[in-house]
Amino acid sequence: MIQLKKIVQLIITLGAFGLLSAQASAQESPTYSKDVAPILQEKCAYCHNPEGIGPMPLMTYDQVRPFATLIHDRTSKRIMPPWHVDPGIGIQQFKNDASLSDVQIDTIEAWVEAGAPEGNPADLPAPIEFPSGAEWQLADQLGPPDLIIKSSPYDVIANGQDQWWMPNVPFEGLDQERFLKAAEFKPSYPLGKKVVHHGHAVLMPEDGGRTVALARYGVGKSWEIFPEGTGMRVPTDGTIAWNLHYFPVGAEGADDVVEVGLWFYPEGQTPERETVGEVLFRVDGLKGMARGQDIVIPPHGYQVLTGTHRLDSPAVIHSYRPHLHMRGKVMTMEAIFPDGTKEVLSQVNKYDHNWQIAYIYEEDAKPLLPTGTILQFTSVFDNTANNPINPDPEQWVVFGRRGVDEMSHAWVGITYINEEQFAQAVAEKRLRQETLRLE
Numbered sequence: 001m002i003q004l005k006k007i008v009q010l011i012i013t014l015g016a017f018g019l020l021s022a023q024a025s026a027q028e029s030p031t032y033s034k035d036v037a038p039i040l041q042e043k044c045a046y047c048h049n050p051e052g053i054g055p056m057p058l059m060t061y062d063q064v065r066p067f068a069t070l071i072h073d074r075t076s077k078r079i080m081p082p083w084h085v086d087p088g089i090g091i092q093q094f095k096n097d098a099s100l101s102d103v104q105i106d107t108i109e110a111w112v113e114a115g116a117p118e119g120n121p122a123d124l125p126a127p128i129e130f131p132s133g134a135e136w137q138l139a140d141q142l143g144p145p146d147l148i149i150k151s152s153p154y155d156v157i158a159n160g161q162d163q164w165w166m167p168n169v170p171f172e173g174l175d176q177e178r179f180l181k182a183a184e185f186k187p188s189y190p191l192g193k194k195v196v197h198h199g200h201a202v203l204m205p206e207d208g209g210r211t212v213a214l215a216r217y218g219v220g221k222s223w224e225i226f227p228e229g230t231g232m233r234v235p236t237d238g239t240i241a242w243n244l245h246y247f248p249v250g251a252e253g254a255d256d257v258v259e260v261g262l263w264f265y266p267e268g269q270t271p272e273r274e275t276v277g278e279v280l281f282r283v284d285g286l287k288g289m290a291r292g293q294d295i296v297i298p299p300h301g302y303q304v305l306t307g308t309h310r311l312d313s314p315a316v317i318h319s320y321r322p323h324l325h326m327r328g329k330v331m332t333m334e335a336i337f338p339d340g341t342k343e344v345l346s347q348v349n350k351y352d353h354n355w356q357i358a359y360i361y362e363e364d365a366k367p368l369l370p371t372g373t374i375l376q377f378t379s380v381f382d383n384t385a386n387n388p389i390n391p392d393p394e395q396w397v398v399f400g401r402r403g404v405d406e407m408s409h410a411w412v413g414i415t416y417i418n419e420e421q422f423a424q425a426v427a428e429k430r431l432r433q434e435t436l437r438l439e
């Protein structure tokens with residue numbers, strides 16, 4: 001009897017020991033199947049799949065293994081996934097956060113250092129399907145668009161310098177004024193996804209009223225959903241001014257067409273708040289004068305530019321999208337409140353012109369700014385050889401449309417509200433924070 005008890009104890013001890021040692025070794029060396037594949041599936045494969053914009057698929061061990069060292073390099077330097085906002089300062093809650101957590105980066109590092117073992121294929125996560133680039137990304141949430149507008153066809157050249165295609169196309173399809181809820185910019189697939197670098201579709205109303213930017217696109221930003229109860233007024237008649245920047249990448253094709261899908265509030269419904277969408281804030285200190293006239297970056301040198309804008313009414317900020325070119329490195333957006341306090345809202349500190357990312361704030365993280373707030377933007381340009389995408393540090397760089405010239409502005413998704421709406425929004429935000437604290 002005693003012996004049996006001992007044996008049972010021994011088995012328990014051995015069992016516990018076995019479990020512990022298994023855990024310890026799992027901590028020492030993560031495997032592809034168990035630890036790394038789920039990260040790559042969630043954070044990489046939607047670009048790194050056979051038809052995606054990433055240069056190689058990263059979906060199986062055989063595809064990933066040859067790139068293990070490069071993956072370690074790009075993830076540890078936070079170059080991949082592309083996400084250039086400074087994690088050390090400003091708001092960090094974004095709806096479209098693509099970045100890896102510190103734990104995920106450490107897991108990849110430990111895996112590569114252990115020799116990138118495959119592990120047990122039985123541990124692999126279930127495969128997931130990626131929506132084809134031919135589909136509307138917002139269709140899952142919103143159904144098919146209410147209206148689709150199309151650019152006129154363009155013949156894509158394989159090689160050469162930046163190309164601009166700026167057709168004007170009549171706007172048809174609305175028989176009464178409507179409020180826009182969401183918009184998605186969809187280049188053709190697969191060609192357009194590779195060559196359309198950025199662009200926009202702006203409605204110029206027939207009555208000469210204020211222009212309405214229906215959709216703005218850059219690699220890294222293809223759609224916009226306005227917050228609950230917020231919409232953009234769209235008149236019935238006018239012309240769509242398309243502004244498409246094609247960047248030749250070695251592939252050509254005739255009759256390329258870009259589409260924009262539009263989703264509206266129901267007919268006759270006026271949302272509580274009317275937004276102006278993304279607004280351009282210049283970052284060059286010269287209000288109303290020749291644009292960006294003061295960008296003059298010396299060879300092997302730096303330049304810092306600041307622009308300030310006073311808010312004449314309260315506002316909510318939804319998103320932040322800096323626009324610089326190849327020498328642009330940093331753009332900071334700060335709020336200077338009427339009481340003189342100052343806060344960094346967001347800072348992009350690893351700007352890369354190949355990507356035009358809109359950082360879309362989580363609902364509760366959206367800056368809520370009183371009248372009189374000053375938005376202050378600061379751009380930093382690096383024309384030294386340390387800038388890896390600098391095409392030529394020997395040159396003086398000035399303002400211009402080409403990627404090798406410079407620009408300095410921010411696109412800010414903003415809704416101006418009245419004092420009453422502001423007071424209400426502040427009270428609601430307090431209440432939510434209070435409830436969160438109590439939970």
Ligand code: HEC
Binds near residue numbers: 045046067070081
């Ligand atoms: C939004 C799309 C996108 C996502 C998400 C993405 N990549 Fe990439 N990746 C690209 C593109 C495009 C390139 C090539 C251009 C560049 O380097 O910027 C690239 C380049 C790379 C390279 C360098 C390849 C070479 O030959 O130089 C590596 C390595 C890489 N990605 C790994 C990853 C990993 C690992 C993840 C996820 C943790 C990831 N990427 C997420 C689009 C993406």
